[in-house]
Amino acid sequence: MTMAADFAVVTRGSRANQVIRGVGELFITLGVVVFLFVFYELWFTGIYTQHAQSQLNKQLQTEWAAPLPSPTTSPTTSPRPVISGSPTASSVPVAPVTAPTVTPIALPGDAIGIIRIPRLGANYGYAIVEGVSTDDLKKGPGHYPGTANPGGVGNFVISGHRTTYLAPFNGLGDMVIGDAIVIETRDTYYTYRVTKTASVLPTDVNVVLPVPGQPRAKATQALITLTTCNPKYSASHRLIISGLLESALPKSAGLPPALKGS
Amino acid sequence: MYGWLWRKLPGGFAGKVSGCVALFVGGLALLFFVVFPWVEPRLPWNDVTVNSPSIEQTVVSPSPSALPS
Numbered sequence: 001m002t003m004a005a006d007f008a009v010v011t012r013g014s015r016a017n018q019v020i021r022g023v024g025e026l027f028i029t030l031g032v033v034v035f036l037f038v039f040y041e042l043w044f045t046g047i048y049t050q051h052a053q054s055q056l057n058k059q060l061q062t063e064w065a066a067p068l069p070s071p072t073t074s075p076t077t078s079p080r081p082v083i084s085g086s087p088t089a090s091s092v093p094v095a096p097v098t099a100p101t102v103t104p105i106a107l108p109g110d111a112i113g114i115i116r117i118p119r120l121g122a123n124y125g126y127a128i129v130e131g132v133s134t135d136d137l138k139k140g141p142g143h144y145p146g147t148a149n150p151g152g153v154g155n156f157v158i159s160g161h162r163t164t165y166l167a168p169f170n171g172l173g174d175m176v177i178g179d180a181i182v183i184e185t186r187d188t189y190y191t192y193r194v195t196k197t198a199s200v201l202p203t204d205v206n207v208v209l210p211v212p213g214q215p216r217a218k219a220t221q222a223l224i225t226l227t228t229c230n231p232k233y234s235a236s237h238r239l240i241i242s243g244l245l246e247s248a249l250p251k252s253a254g255l256p257p258a259l260k261g262s
Numbered sequence: 263m264y265g266w267l268w269r270k271l272p273g274g275f276a277g278k279v280s281g282c283v284a285l286f287v288g289g290l291a292l293l294f295f296v297v298f299p300w301v302e303p304r305l306p307w308n309d310v311t312v313n314s315p316s317i318e319q320t321v322v323s324p325s326p327s328a329l330p331s
Contacts, residue, residue, distance in 0.1 A: 021263075021265075022263045025263040025264055026263065029263075033293065036290070036293060036294075036298075037293075037298055037301070040293075040294055040298045041298075041302070044294060044298075045302075132311050134303050134308075137308075137310065137311075144311070159310045159311045160310060161308060161310055162310065163307065164307075164308055165308075169310070200312070202309060202311075202312055203312070204312055205312050207312060208312055227310060227311060227312055228310045229307065229308075229309060229310045233307055234307060235306035235307050235308075235309040238310070238311075238312050
């Protein structure tokens with residue numbers, strides 16, 4: 001039998017033809033599904049975040065418009081203890097507790113404030129959610145529970161998605177030392193200035209300590225730390241943006257200088 | 263696979279086309295609302311926090327020496 005004859009047999013609709021065609025169609029379909037998944041990750045997830053952000057912003061506006069039940073500094077208004085989750089699952093050794101825990105200012109999943117970064121655009125603003133679970137981070141940048149509150153002494157740590165879910169921290173790689181990070185809370189604009197950018201391993205919990213790199217040191221400065229994945233589309237490292245509190249201005253005094261300039 | 267599907271779908275040409283569209287939309291919905299959300303957390307590129315995978319356990323419990331603000 002010649003090659004041409006073989007080919008003729010196959011194209012005529014033999015069993016082999018059917019199998020080969022079926023496998024081919026399956027692979028093409030899988031390829032389309034993978035493509036759809038990329039589309040889902042990079043674009044479709046943003047719709048969810050967009051919706052969640054508008055909910056959180058509404059929540060903040062309502063909360064901020066309402067009169068205070070009691071002074072924000074009062075720890076007695078805390079709705080829940082700060083500890084959650086079992087300590088047994090911990091895989092990374094952590095520093096012993098040396099001081100009272102930070103009183104959370106919101107329930108997990110609720111908004112605690114708005115982050116504004118002039119370098120990433122005059123209109124750049126995301127509601128920060130309390131918590132860094134998968135579900136929390138889908139809504140927007142998340143505040144590590146247990147780390148300092150906005151403007152507080154210690155380390156105010158926020159994590160955010162870089163490529164999916166509206167990618168709030170997509171542009172963090174563009175930030176340079178001296179850039180402003182403004183955290184808007186109920187009645188204050190906290191302006192931080194970037195002091196360091198770094199790429200660290202995902203296991204490097206040092207960066208979220210009250211005094212980064214010094215587990216036992218007592219915090220005296222109000223720091224901010226932003227974390228996201230690095231490089232983009234990868235989970236091999238974390239991009240770390242560190243900053244130091246420059247000013248805490250009441251909102252009644254208008255926009256802080258860092259936002260005015262943009 | 264698709265040839266078999268086309269032959270199995272009922273109705274004339276119009277019926278087959280609308281059957282295809284319905285299956286396509288159904289498949290898309292299944293992917294976007296069930297399969298992809300399930301797959302996503304099992305893939306690594308959304309990890310943005312330090313000390314994953316047990317974020318809450320490790321970061322919350324130390325609650326280090328930060329002072330209440």
